[in-house]
Amino acid sequence: MRVLSWIYLSAAYIFVFLPVVVLVVFSFQDGRLPVPPFHGITLDWYVKVLGSRDLMDALLNSLIVAVISSTVALVLGFLAAHALARVRLPGSALMRGLLIAPMTVSYLIIALGLLNVFNQAGIRVSLWTAGVGHVVINLPLCFAITYAAMGDHQKNAERAARDLGAPEWKVLLLISAPMLSAPLAAAFFLSVTFSWDEFIIAFLLTRFDVTLPVEIWSMLRSGLSPATNAVGSIVFLVSIAMVVVLETFVFRRTK
Template sequence: MRAAPKILIVAYALFIYAFIFLPVVVLALFSLQSTSFPIPPFTGPSLRWYAAVISDTRLVAALGNSVLVAVLSSLVATILGFLAAWGFARFHLPGSAWLRALLTLPLTVSYLVIGMGLLILFNWTGVPKSLWAAGIGHVVINLPLCFAIIYSQMGDHQINIERAARDLGAPEWKVLTLVTVPVMVPAIFASFFLSMTFSWDEFVISFLLTRFDTTLPVEIWNLLRAGLNPKTNAVGSLVFAVSIAMAFALEFILFRKRRA
């Protein structure tokens, strides 16, 4: 009687993983197709379409734009999120609970709504569509996430360490840079890598706020308008590989923190 439930549990787990990862496996498999049609039968393996991606100047430029926007917007979102978390955790502010809820509110709002709001705001203020505008949009959606991650890790033990540093004569800026930041490094890096992952894959805001210089998800959408081909599969596989790499980096940081 015990064997049957275990078999069902294993079968259910395999079904869930297959349901999640089968589309990605098919995408990666047909990115290795040697012919021009991403349909069965499989005629690979071949790196022809990966070479085509690397030789495509528009895709390479879009890749560089995605990296630039992801790194800079994540850096700004992490810094602002850390400062906001530090301020709420260390100082008593009137209505702080409401202010924290207001700061994390964008997490519950659709990216489409945020993108449309930013588009209207930028048109009203005369800010042109560009990578900088998209970067600002990515800061808007990632700052609440960074704040929530870092604020959740600011416990009482940091307060005691900071108080000891002040008692030894350290000014506030030294307490912040030499005590608080080093203690919070795991949470800071976790929020940065998670923010990069979301920015790297983000499409809606980038589509609405860019014009000529686009990010990689927008360029992939432009390719898909002409129909599926192994080249788009190769690009999609590369995007997924980068996302997985950042997720593993995030998990490695959190794992080291748990061990410590």
């Protein structure tokens, strides 16, 4: 039975990580195409990627949009979760359902709806409009994670702080948020990851200043190249680094 368990676990890991391994390996391909056979190791494609101004600008745009939109989504999701968890409001179940509903809607539908709204309002698409779209898709995630983590022990600590004369903003900032540091960090980093990788909303709601997934799509239109593998490897490295930071400085400290 244990042997079957190890076989199943190994097969699952191979299924998940084999495409990533292939992507990284052929980013060092000493040839013009990232396909077998492997001709040797070179760093020329990484030099080309890191020296490309368009790619570096797109990378910076992705970081800006991901961090700002995730921060806004986290704050709004935390406030909404705190209000619905601590105050009994008429129709609170309906409100929770409406807040989580965007998680069940296709990103394409959300992007088209936002595009129509911005066109009707006379707002030109840009990184800011893409950021708004990422807030829409990440707010339900932040709300769901934060709401699920709220318990009675936090409620008692908040009540004690109010009894001692703390104003509501101090209760939220100094009591509620620190007690939910791990769920809030998880929600933030997941939002950054989703925003970092998101393509459809970024494609429809940007024009001249684009994010990294849109720039990669533009590169793929001219054909396969180890340069696209190098970009993908860098993105994977950044994602892994965020997970390591989260595990090292947040979850381990919480435990």
